[in-house]
Amino acid sequence: MDSIGQRIRKARLNLNLNQREFAKKANISEANLSRYENEIREPKSAVISRLAEALEVSADYLLGISDDMNYDKYDLSKKSTMDMENLLKDIESKLSTDGLMFCGKPASKESVDTVIKAIKIGINMAIEDEKLRKDL
Known part of the structure; x- marks a missing residue:
């Protein structure tokens, strides 16, 4: 190495x-x-x-x-919309198959969808924050 x-x-x-x-x-x-x-x-x-x-x-x-x-x-801001959708689908698949749990019970499809939406919003907010920092 x-x-x-x-x-x-x-x-x-x-x-x-x-x-x-x-x-x-x-x-x-x-x-x-x-x-x-x-x-x-x-x-x-x-x-x-x-x-x-x-x-x-x-x-x-x-x-x-x-x-x-x-x-x-590794730069999410340079990923295409399709790349981001594939990344989110991969995360959704892992959350669904690896058994995301809430209060000891498997998460519903709706709950998994909500988590995915939150991740997507978080990624977009982080990208915007980084763009603002680079402009300063």
Whole structure:
């Protein structure tokens, strides 16, 4: 498994950026970037988040939890309506088959539908909140 430093370097090179360009993009010093890539120092959690965003990968990738560099795969705001509907259908199927319970009794179809609607509303609200934060 690659170290966090190796993953930072691999993702940076994937964007065709040198250390100076990437350090500026990530708002960190070139010296710190070099220390991270050469495994002299590990970035703190707040820096990992900033690095992941600038590298267009997930923090899970940098931390070695996932080998998938595809950042957009996890970005719900970039999912099509069809993708979102498929995601919600998958959740509904899991809730129905895995036995969602309320007060010790299996949830009715109507209750599962209500939970799905709440999830959909929550996702849309979170996407809007993130868009507003990025505009600030």
